[in-house]
Amino acid sequence: MDNFTKLLNKYDLQVPRYTSYPTVPYWSDSPTPDEWVQSINTYMAKDKASWSMYIHIPFCETLCSFCGCNTSITRNKERGVGYVDVLLSEWNNYLSKVKSLPSKQLKQIHLGGGTPNFLSPASMESLLKPILDNCTIDKSEFEASIEVDPRRCTDEQLKKYVELGFNRISLGVQDFNIEVQKLINRVQSYESVEKVTQTSRDLGITSVNFDLIYGLPKQTMDLFKKTVEQTLKLKPERIALYSLAIVPWIKPSQRLFKDEDLPMGAEKRALYEYARKVLIAEGYIEIGMDHFALPEDSLAEAIQNHTLHRNFMGYTCKTSDVLLGLGVSSISETPDMFHQNEKVLTLYQEKVEQKQVPTLRGHKLTQDDIYYRKKVLQFMTELEVVIDDESQEQDIVSFLNEMISDGLVVVEDKKLKLTDKGHPFIRNACLVWDKRLRDKKPDAKTFSKSI
Ligand SMILES: C[S@@+](CC[C@H](N)C(=O)[O-])C[C@H]1O[C@@H](n2cnc3c(N)ncnc32)[C@H](O)[C@@H]1O
Ligand code: SF4
Structure with missing residues (x-):
């Protein structure tokens, strides 16, 4: 077994993706709907406050x-029409x-x-x-994106967007x-991807x-090389290269394919490493954990200006005081609170129709949470974090001692830094800042595997 495979076997553990800290399973102190609204009001009262939606x-x-x-899942387009009415009620x-x-x-x-x-x-x-007409927008820096x-x-849809x-x-x-x-x-x-790409640009x-x-079923290196090649023909400004998250306890339908169809461990990671090498050679810049952007793209600029941010939407270059999520299951955040809407459509709808904030759960951040959130965010975006004092350094060295001796992270210049070799294991290293998880181990099946 080569060295890299040994490392993969050792560190391919269930760890969070850190799109938030505390991570959702550790949310404990849920705000009431009134407390949530109060938190938005507090931060929006600030001079020059800004927000995202x-x-x-x-x-x-x-x-x-x-x-x-x-x-x-539905083919009934009328459901979309009714849903828009509910979204507008939530907004109002x-x-x-x-x-x-x-x-x-x-x-x-x-x-x-x-x-x-x-x-x-x-x-x-x-x-x-009605939403955008009611908002203050500076067109020169406004970003509007759609999946x-x-x-x-x-084409008609693209024109409307x-x-x-x-x-x-x-x-x-x-x-x-096609087989995958x-x-x-x-x-x-x-051709369908080419057409949407081209029309959007036009x-x-x-x-x-x-x-x-x-990591998709039957995705071999040879097949994946072709996918990367075809991607490069269209040269998207950004690429998100996600690891297939196997979370069957959330979605039983994922089990429609067999375990043995899935590339695992070193075989799976090799797909990422291949794409990474080729994309970087083609001029892309690697952003944090699993994103790439062309140098002219604002995400790449954010890396250079140290303004990259991470939230529930992934990596972003815009920071604002409040992220307001509308719609079923949407997550919102302020500097001291997380809030998630009801995940079941009918419940979400009922609450909105009764003019309630459709709170499912959330979390009021403690001072400790706020401190560690900053560390987690910094590590996930900059791949290094300042160490504040001696005792913190001792804790890091002892907690990450195996990763340090494996050459995956280093402690130098009063900073914890991820090495190039350590890149696949960023989530494992980030655990050192996850005070909540370190205090209480998660249930076995809470997070997807790190590789
Ligand atoms: C909401 S979908 C994108 C828009 C649209 N629904 C589509 O599929 O074209 C968001 C993205 O999440 C990613 N995704 C979904 N399930 C995933 C999983 N189990 N593991 C990794 N990525 C996943 C896919 O790359 C997908 O494009
Ligand atoms: S990836 Fe998920 S969200 Fe996108 S079309 Fe397929 S089922 Fe829908």
């Missing part, structure tokens, strides 16, 4: 058998409770899912026009190989992202 559209016409997102409810929202700068809006292009152009307009499924994205102000688009690609696609119940041609979209996944 996330809207979740849960619908998909068919289920991809690997999917770990919160989805609702916030407007009545947070009076300062329209006057504060909205820096970023992101539509995710599910599949946002499940909505017709007319529904999209009836959702976004689309290229199998079902029309541009008309509404979208300047970024993210396409679910996953893999270009069949196994994940997601057959989509290269219409003035400045940044196209592709979501790719490594």
Whole structure:
């Protein structure tokens, strides 16, 4: 067994992805809906406060058998129409409770899912026009992005997105190989991805992202090389290269393929390492854990300017005081609170119709949480963190002693730094800042594996 395989075997453990700290399973002190609204009001009262918005559209016409997102499978387009009404009620409810929202700068809006292009152009307009017309936006720095499924994205939809102000688009690609696609119940041609990419660019979209996944069933190195090659032909400004997260306890449908179909451990990681090498050679810059961007893209600029940020939407270059999530299961955050909406569509809908904030759960951050959140964020974005004092250094050296002797992290210049060799193990190293998890071990099946 070579050295790298030994490391993979040793560190391929269940660890969080750190899109938040504390991570969701460790949220404990849930705010009441009133406390949540109060927290938004507090931070929006600040001079020059700014905010971002996330809207979740849960619908998909068919289920991809690997999917770990919160989805609702239906071909009935009318459901999208009714859902838009509920989203607008939720928005109006916030407007009545947070009076300062329209006057504060909205820096970023992101539509995710599910599949946002499940909505017709007319529904999209009836959702976004009243919202955006009511917001303060500086067009020179506004970022509006949308996730689309290229199998079902029309020119008419793309035109509507541009008309509404979208300047970024993210396409679910996953893999270009037909055999892999069949196994994940997601057959989509290269031509459909090419067409959406090209039309988006022709219409003035400045940044196209592709979501790719490594570790899919029957995804061999030879097949994946072709997927990378085809991706490079279209040269998206950004690429998210996700590790397939096997979380069957959340989505039993993932078990439609067999365990033995999945590349694991070293074989799986080799797919990422291959793509990483080729993408970097083609001029892409690696962003944090699993993202790549061309140097002109704002994500790459954020790395250089040390302004990269990470939240529930992944890596982003915009920071704001409040992230407000609308829609079923959406997560919001302020500097001292997390908040998640009901995950069951009917419950979410009922609460909104009763003019309630549709709280499922959340977390009021303690001073300790705020301190460690900063450390986790810094490590996940900059790959290094300042060590504050002697005792912290001692703790790091003792907690990470194996990773240090394996050459995966180093302690030098009063900083903890991830080495190049340690890159695949960033989540394992980040555990040192996860006070909550260190105080109380998670249940065996809480997180997906690190590789
Ligand atoms: C909401 S979907 C993207 C938009 C649209 N629904 C589509 O699939 O084209 C978000 C992305 O999450 C990623 N994803 C979903 N389930 C995953 C899993 N189990 N492991 C890794 N990535 C996953 C996929 O790359 C997917 O494109
Ligand atoms: S990958 Fe996208 S289209 Fe497929 S089920 Fe998940 S959210 Fe829906």
